[in-house]
Amino acid sequence: MIAVRIKYVQKHRGRDGRVRYYFRHPRLPRVSLPDLHSDDFWPAYQKALAQDTFQEKQTAKEGDTFSALCEAWLRSAHYIGLKPSTQRGYRNIVRRMQLEDFADHQVRYFTTPHIRAxxxxxxxxPAAANHWLKMFGMIFQYAVDRGEIERNPATGISRMKEKSVGAKSWEDSEIAQYENYWPSGSTARLALYLLLYTGQRRSDVVRMGWADIQEAGLLSVQQMKTGTRLLIPLHPALAREIDQVPKTHPTFLATEEGKPFSVHVFSHRIAKWVEMCGIKERLSPHGLRKAAARRMAEAGCSPHQIASITGHKTLSEIERYTKAADQARLARDAVLKIGHGSFTKS
Structure with a gap:
């Protein structure tokens, strides 16, 4: 079946699972529409299109709405200059914001208390709240830069504290269980080693291939998320797995059809391989990036050494691993010095 897109109509699935349709025009009020398959849809759509032209002019005279500002920002040089994956993520957030009641409010009337509310x-x-705060900040800054408002109302608002710790780092026992189940030469084993011994994100690992192998056993990586270029020495265990990949393959990792994995399919495949080897925890590719950083920290690597592999822009995330490793190492040394003695004097 061919999907037909209707101009100015947005489809939105709510948390209750219901699909709703809205008329969204940058210079006309938002209108809730009947179900697309209802007999009432087209009359309501035509009525929305034919809204009073005076109302349209009045809206333009009084100033643009937040929804109109969003549309302008999505056409801006700043947005167009972003990576496609970043554009897609931002656009999805903006579209959800445009479905809110504040989307039809005049931009010049927004204040910091409004944004906070x-x-x-x-x-x-909290993570979604912080995404909204980030979008409000960028969109209103765009309005400031265009001279539409004097001050960014999203400035000075603190981010919400997020309770989530993100993807779980793989434990050494889980890595060993996975290795014992999936033999050398399998795609599952190669995926594990590419993630673990390069410390890269899934979006980078699925693109790695023979063309990235440099002289002196170095793997050339340009990170998709940050654009950072890295040269990573090949770990002997990873080199043995790569040597088993035909050089005719465009990427090291390939599906049964010989095609490169998409990022999402690769994540689902990792989850399936984890389940098949009997691991009960929900583990992800990103958890192996964390495990790589943890292992390097436990081996005594400095934050800068770890960042030379992982490509982190800031050291704050890495220092979490090095501090934990240093604490464990100091605690072991302290216990050894105590020996069979007591913490307190007799």
Missing amino acids: FIGRKSKT
């Missing part, structure tokens, strides 16, 4: 609607999901 709108962010508060997402208090049960």
